[in-house]
Amino acid sequence: MDQENVSATLTVAVPAAKMFAVLADPTAHPAIDGTGWVREAVDRAPLSEVGQVFRMDMYHPNHPDGDYRMANKVQVLDAPHAIGWLPGQENGDGHLEFGGWIWRYDLAPLGPSETEVTLTYDWSAVPQAIREHFQFPPFGPDHLTNSLRHLAELASGR
Structure with a gap:
């Protein structure tokens, strides 16, 4: 894969501020993820x-x-337009180490009650040593769209 x-991207009948509030709530992330x-x-x-x-407790077979456990560092926070984080882990002495990939949500208001949400997973900064052990992206092609649908359902219900 060259990219x-x-x-x-998904258009949701929810205001951008409400969408952003859901994304800024770590307790909502398990419901958004879907994997x-x-x-x-x-x-x-x-x-x-x-x-x-x-930090998020995680599971993968x-x-x-x-x-x-993942330790995520907020990289982008521009309410209510964009939010993103670098996933990483703490090593034995509590120092954070990041793998080079980022999750980012961009929210474009389409009026007072509708938002276009774009979810991007970017692994362009992943070092070769990590790429030798992991496939990128580590999920199927429908994961991002499914995640956006979960986000829309969650935000619509709040």
Whole structure:
């Protein structure tokens, strides 16, 4: 694959501020994800600033332990237009290490009660040493669209 990012876009009948609030709530992420990999927010405070770290309990059948924890660092926070984070992990001494991929949501208001949401997964900064062990993207082609549908359902119900 020559491209090092994938994205999907969905128009949702929800105001951008409401969509952003759902995305800034780590406790909503398991419902948005849809793969079953994102299990529970460890850090439950809303995302409020660039540099903020929020941890999520995760599960993946191919992970050596099955259960593991990701430490995500907020990279983009421009309410209600964009939010994104770098997934990483804490090493043994508590230092954060990031793999080079980012999740980013861009929200474009289409009036007072409708938003175009674009979800992008970008792995262009992943070092070769990591690429030798993992396939990118690590999910099927429908994952981003399904995730946006879950986000829309969740935001519509709030």
